[in-house]
Amino acid sequence: QVQLVQSGAEVQKPGASVKLSCKASGYSFTTTYLHWLRQAPGQGLEWIGLIDPRSGATMYAQNFQGRVTVTRDTSTSTVYMDLSSLRSEDMAIYYCARRLCRNSGCVFGGDAFDIWGPGAMVTVSS
Amino acid sequence: QSVLTQPSSVSGAPGQRVTISCTGSSSNIGAGFDVHWYRQLPGTAPKLLISVNTNRPSGVPDRFSGSKSGTSASLAITGLQAEDEADYYCQSYDNSLSAYVFGTGTKVAVL
Numbered sequence: 001q002v003q004l005v006q007s008g009a010e011v012q013k014p015g016a017s018v019k020l021s022c023k024a025s026g027y028s029f030t031t032t033y034l035h036w037l038r039q040a041p042g043q044g045l046e047w048i049g050l051i052d053p054r055s056g057a058t059m060y061a062q063n064f065q066g067r068v069t070v071t072r073d074t075s076t077s078t079v080y081m082d083l084s085s086l087r088s089e090d091m092a093i094y095y096c097a098r099r100l101c102r103n104s105g106c107v108f109g110g111d112a113f114d115i116w117g118p119g120a121m122v123t124v125s126s
Numbered sequence: 127q128s129v130l131t132q133p134s135s136v137s138g139a140p141g142q143r144v145t146i147s148c149t150g151s152s153s154n155i156g157a158g159f160d161v162h163w164y165r166q167l168p169g170t171a172p173k174l175l176i177s178v179n180t181n182r183p184s185g186v187p188d189r190f191s192g193s194k195s196g197t198s199a200s201l202a203i204t205g206l207q208a209e210d211e212a213d214y215y216c217q218s219y220d221n222s223l224s225a226y227v228f229g230t231g232t233k234v235a236v237l
Contacts, residue, residue: 047226061225102178109219112162116171
């Protein structure tokens with residue numbers, strides 16, 4: 001079945017970096033974008049960025065520009081998110097999610113997220 | 127920061143109908159971007175409930191329906207059941223922020 005499997009929980013110190021992985025299976029990896037999102041404890045959802053697994057092209061939310069890098073490995077159908085200069089506000093559950101487009105095709109800004117990974121908790125603590 | 131506003135909570139008795147509003151602006155919903163809805167049970171990842179304003183993915187009961195008009199969208203749940211207790215989020219795209227954005231979230235309680 002279609003699924004996204006994420007790496008495990010991480011504990012990092014302020015100022016450090018964290019690299020999370022998301023392995024896709026059950027569908028053709030390069031056919032649709034993968035997104036990264038996060039949810040701080042007791043808070044709502046926040047979009048971080050996306051990657052086109054076919055080309056490697058990325059797009060990031062302005063809040064994360066300069067601190068986040070999303071990459072992919074097509075040989076293992078895995079995407080990675082590297083977040084640097086961690087601060088306490090980065091403590092959250094990080095999700096990867098697959099893009100779903102309209103039946104008529106993908107349109108800019110029209111992505112829904114139809115398959116989600118289980119999430120990975122990132123704790124930032126000294 | 128959430129640019130889509132939802133009521134913090136709604137409640138209803140079993141069998142009743144509840145609606146959740148999602149209010150945006152001319153840079154997101156009003157600009158024509160699609161609205162999608164998610165349900166999130168405690169401790170789990172969100173699940174897609176409604177896509178492209180009104181479409182139910184396979185497996186989602188027809189008790190759930192979505193609509194969109196102007197700068198707002200709504201999710202309706204009819205025949206409310208205990209299992210519908212969850213957090214619900216709307217989602218769209220904002221071209222001023224150049225980002226996908228979510229609503230503030232609504233907790234549904236079944237009385």
